[in-house]
Amino acid sequence: MAMQSTESKSRLWGTYVAIMIPLGVAINYVGGLLNSALGGPLYLDSIGTAVVAAVMGPWVGAISGLLFNIVSALMGGNMMSALFGICNIGTGLIVGYMTKWGFFEKWWQVLIVANVLVSFWNAATGSPIASVVYGGVDGSAGTSVSIAALQAIGADLVTAGFIARMPINLIDKGIAVLIAWIVYKRLPENIKNFNKKK
């Protein structure tokens, strides 16, 4: 693939953004779809956000994540679930800034630092959002049963939601950031350079 000049790259920036944001949305959607097709218990719908954030930067990743939740809420008919876009915004910002600052290079940076930060953010914001949208129980078997068990032993709804979501998020977001990292590493330098610290 031919290297692009800095001038051409900067001129094409807007076009790349216009292509990458919908691509991130579609990858998230397809990730979720594939997970359902395989009958997996996870969500796996933030791979696109993480890849786009790594390649195009934190804010483009964040917009892609937010737009995914809006599009998926419209397609799935659950408008209130668009609020989960707040979780995806955080995923985009964390992965995007880590890449920009050179902390998305080694596997341990991805699996330990990025995964823990992204999972913590998603569990911390996802729990109150789920209690607003669904009253806490969102229909996914693992989380719902764990929340019920924690509530039965006295935990309040938001705390139970956080505790139940954290281990699931560690696996779910771990897979998402790891796949984002594998794809990011395989991309040509001229595309990766969009998000390098100037």
Add this chain to the structure above:
Amino acid sequence: MIQKRDTSTLLRRLSPGSKLLLALAGTLAVIFFENIWFSIAVMLISYAVILYEKMGSMFKLIFVSTVSMFVFMYAIYGAVVQENQKDTYIGTYLGIPYYQAGIDKATHFFFRIAPLMAFLFLIFRTINMTDLGVWMTKAGLPYKWAFIFTDSFMVIPVLSKDMEQIMDAQRARGLVTEGNLMTRMKAFVPVIVPVVANAFAKVQDQAIAMDTKGFNSKCKKTVYRELPNTKEDKLCKALSLLLLVAAVAYKVLKSLNKI
């Protein structure tokens, strides 16, 4: 990508503006009225139209998640209530005590979400995305924003098809996608990585193609496509506005304790 206009049914003939207004009115009506019978009516009418529009197979996944949400919400909320609500005990099922307060909570959430899942699915799956892009541009939204929004809906089926092809190819190479949970989850990475990598491989060519067609040009974009504004559209907009006003008025009066 230009999407061909389908005018085979009344719903598909409506313009994006009419459908968006209908979607807004329907959503606010379900949320503000908080009436179980209204919600059930919206849900049943939507299911009937989905079948009439032959969208049953597309809706299958959403229907399954609706059923699973119903089961979990009623099973869990019905059994887990606060201490001061335990006097609403209604009976024991499979050894678990159930309470009316929990059932009411499940009803509140389920009948706010489930009807809209069917209703909005119907509206957005029958919108012509090219028409929606034109409508958004004509409504004053910057062209790039309208492109990003509508393109998001259009890339999904393309990438889904890629995923199916890659999954078939990997199966032909011996990838096992059925069996226990670990086996199924192991199949995820060999399918998703090529899907994402293939999509990114096309990005550079796509950017150059779009640039060649003037995507980045600074001049004002014009569109050739005319949006229809038929009698059906006018009727739909009028009814939607009526519903919207009724829903907002009901909510305001209720919050002022006038109802």
